[in-house]
Amino acid sequence: MNNEYYDLQHIKAIPIADYLHACGIEPAKRYNGYALYHAPYRKDANASLKVDFRQNLWHDYGTSQGGSIIDLVMQMQGSSAYEAMAHLTEGKAITLASSSFHRETHTEQIRGEQRPSNVRRILFISEELPQYLQNYLREVRRINLAVASSYLRHIHYEVGGREYSTIGFPNRAGGYELRDDKTFKGTIDPKDISLIAGEANNAPHCIFEGFMDFLSLLTMKGKEAISPSIVLNSVSNIHRAVAYLHEKGLDSVQAFFDNDQAGRQALHSLQSAGINVEDMSRHYSRYKDLNEYHVAQRTELKQVIPPRTRGLGR
Incomplete structure (x- = not known):
């Protein structure tokens, strides 16, 4: 608090x-x-x-x-x-x-100015996450690193004289979304949307609020089945996603937004921009977001394999 x-x-x-x-x-x-x-x-x-x-x-x-x-x-x-x-x-x-x-x-x-003490200064970036961050993704977020690792980076940075290590998810402008194994969320500017090419041909674009939701679907469906995707990295970036979709002549998406007011507003923003939206949150309506749903499903798998979930699982 x-x-x-x-x-x-x-x-x-x-x-x-x-x-x-x-x-x-x-x-x-x-x-x-x-x-x-x-x-x-x-x-x-x-x-x-x-x-x-x-x-x-x-x-x-x-x-x-x-x-x-x-x-x-x-x-x-x-x-x-x-x-x-x-x-x-x-x-x-x-x-x-x-x-x-x-x-x-x-x-x-x-x-021309002295670097302010609160600015995050990247010390190094590597492709291999420390073991404790790998464990967090596997055990807490239930992410399959065999398919997810190529989308992630280890960001080691300094701010205010102290050093930190985080999971980094790159955006199209060269910035990074940051997460640790606790509650920290941050950004290495500039902040922007992230674009994923996808492996599935002729599939509608998917759009997510955050990268944990993207990684959750990646884990559920496998890399070969992933459609071209947009990760907002913040619902405040919805206008950037709309501009990108219009620029590419794309008029339909599958939206994996959170089940809250911000998610509903982002959905409305897409629809108001003339984009045909398939609201995928109906598949996890009892959960806050796609990752929470995914974690719950993976927990159940420890005891019994549940029936196939239409629209999300394989």
């Missing part, structure tokens, strides 16, 4: 324009009382992000999202509200889940 107390009103009073300026992000157009920006968390050629200086609120006309500076930081960093408040309160360094529009500016800014 997070025990730190944050002054919500004080945080929300931080000027959004000042924060964006500190990120190296300047308005595309200025008006009396507001400005339009290129949204830094997605490809936005039309400068659809409005920042109202008087109300200190933002609204993205392209995605119909908006809110306070906390909501904006959550979008930019793919973080929780608590992490966003910690970032703003402690004056932590700004690390964008950036689009290509701002990536060059941000890179030049970091080169």
